[in-house]
Amino acid sequence: MNQMAPCRLILLILVLSFLVSSLNASEGDADPIYKACLEECEKSGCVGEKCFQHCKFSSDGKPIDGPWYLQEPLYQKWKQWDCRTDCQYHCMITREEQREKLGNKPIKYHGKWPFQRVYGIQEPVAVAFSALSLAVQFHGWLSFFILLNYKLPLRPDKKTYYEYTCLWHIYAILAMNFWFWSAIFHSRDVELTEKLDYSSAVALVGYSLILAILRVFDLRDEASRVMVAAPLVAFVTTHILYLNFYKLDYGLNMKVCMAMGVAQLLIWGIWAGITSHPSRWKVWLFVVWGSLVVFLEILDFPPYKGFVDAHALWHAVSIPLTYFCWSFVQDDAEFRTSTLLKKIK
Numbered sequence: 001m002n003q004m005a006p007c008r009l010i011l012l013i014l015v016l017s018f019l020v021s022s023l024n025a026s027e028g029d030a031d032p033i034y035k036a037c038l039e040e041c042e043k044s045g046c047v048g049e050k051c052f053q054h055c056k057f058s059s060d061g062k063p064i065d066g067p068w069y070l071q072e073p074l075y076q077k078w079k080q081w082d083c084r085t086d087c088q089y090h091c092m093i094t095r096e097e098q099r100e101k102l103g104n105k106p107i108k109y110h111g112k113w114p115f116q117r118v119y120g121i122q123e124p125v126a127v128a129f130s131a132l133s134l135a136v137q138f139h140g141w142l143s144f145f146i147l148l149n150y151k152l153p154l155r156p157d158k159k160t161y162y163e164y165t166c167l168w169h170i171y172a173i174l175a176m177n178f179w180f181w182s183a184i185f186h187s188r189d190v191e192l193t194e195k196l197d198y199s200s201a202v203a204l205v206g207y208s209l210i211l212a213i214l215r216v217f218d219l220r221d222e223a224s225r226v227m228v229a230a231p232l233v234a235f236v237t238t239h240i241l242y243l244n245f246y247k248l249d250y251g252l253n254m255k256v257c258m259a260m261g262v263a264q265l266l267i268w269g270i271w272a273g274i275t276s277h278p279s280r281w282k283v284w285l286f287v288v289w290g291s292l293v294v295f296l297e298i299l300d301f302p303p304y305k306g307f308v309d310a311h312a313l314w315h316a317v318s319i320p321l322t323y324f325c326w327s328f329v330q331d332d333a334e335f336r337t338s339t340l341l342k343k344i345k
Contacts, residue, residue, distance in 0.1 A: 028109035034095045041087035047094055052086045089117065096306075106302035112189075116306035125307045126186040129315035134179035136319055140326025141172035147330050152337050161337040163220045167211055168329055171204075175322075178204045182315070198253055199240045205260045206236030212264040215332075216271040258294065265290050279331035286324045293317050 028034055041047050092109045093116070099106070106114055118124040148160045155161060178200040185197035210229050219225050239256055243249070265287050272283035296314040303309035 026108035026111050028092065028095070028107045028114075031095060031107075033098070034091055034109070037091035037094060038087055041091055042083060045083065047087065047090040050090060052083060113303050113309055114306060115303055115309075121187045122189055123186040123307075123312065125312045126315050127183050129312060129319065130179050130183035130186060133315060133319050133322055134176055134183065136322045137172065137175050137179055137326075140322060140329075141169075141176070144168060144172075144326060144330055144333065148333060152334065153341065160333075161340045162333040163336065164211075164215055165333075167214060171207060171211055174200070174204045174207050195244050195248065198243055198248070202236055202240050202243070202253065202257060205257050205264075206232060206239075209260045209264045209267075212267045216267050254297075258297070261290075261294055265294070277332070278335060279328050282324055282328040282331065286321065286328065289317070289321050289324060293321055 037047060045052050088110065092114050096106055096114045108114075115123050121127055148162060148165060153161065178197075181193070181196045181200045185193040187193075210232050213219070213228050214225055219228060239253075243253060268283050269287040272280045272287065277283070293314060296310050296317060299310040301310055303312070
């Protein structure tokens with residue numbers, strides 16, 4: 001097999017990612033029927049036969065029954081659906097039902113595809129896959145922890161022989177943090193959950209790049225690690241601060257994450273082509289599968305039956321990717337420990 005083929009594939013995906021442009025406005029926002037429905041709903045509090053209690057206002061503009069969040073049952077208050085967001089959702093669903101009868105394809109509203117809510121959850125499939133990824137991530141890290149501390153030999157000071165133990169523990173924390181906030185964000189998209197999701201994603205991708213460099217180039221002394229990590233940590237931190245306190249730039253964030261993601265895939269792919277590591281085939285599998293994940297992140301198509309879109313599939317494909325990752329890490333820990341013990345003897 002041509003070893004350069006995966007590298008060319010990754011480079012092609014990188015080029016395509018920068019050619020993909022995002023639209024600031026959505027076609028659905030300008031739909032006159034949708035706009036009329038929204039205006040009527042905010043006045044009457046109803047979309048067709050469905051009415052919302054928190055849309056009823058007195059003559060002075062105040063809600064009749066108090067603030068909307070006090071009118072919801074306790075178990076539903078976390079949703080933070082107010083009159084406007086409820087009107088937007090139900091007008092969108094009503095309009096899409098009309099368009100479907102006419103044979104038209106779904107369009108975006110306020111920058112997002114028309115998803116069907118389930119118990120107040122905006123994107124139930126993405127939430128389910130995020131939760132499953134979190135579970136797989138935790139299982140992978142726990143298996144790694146048990147392997148190092150209970151199955152492999154330890155140093156006389158009770159520390160592990162594997163030089164990258166701490167780095168992978170940090171990775172596990174950042175990865176589980178990301179999947180947790182991903183599930184929360186897809187449950188309810190508000191400014192806070194959006195920023196937490198984006199920030200945790202950038203932190204994970206940035207740290208994964210650092211980890212790839214440290215492991216591939218076998219940097220074990222602290223000075224070398226700091227020299228590599230410091231500028232990348234500074235860049236990632238600056239980008240996160242920019243997103244949170246200056247401008248939540250979706251296009252810029254996509255390019256930054258895509259560049260760091262593809263860079264680490266290239267690093268791992270080249271290393272897998274030249275190393276004699278017994279589990280290098282798992283790295284190849286990780287690189288090829290990771291390229292598919294990147295490709296799905298670039299794609300954008302309407303959700304099937306209002307539930308499954310490209311991003312939901314991205315979450316689904318990430319589940320086996322997590323398994324491959326931790327499988328290699330465990331093999332790497334066993335290989336490095338065995339190598340060091342042979343040197344000592």
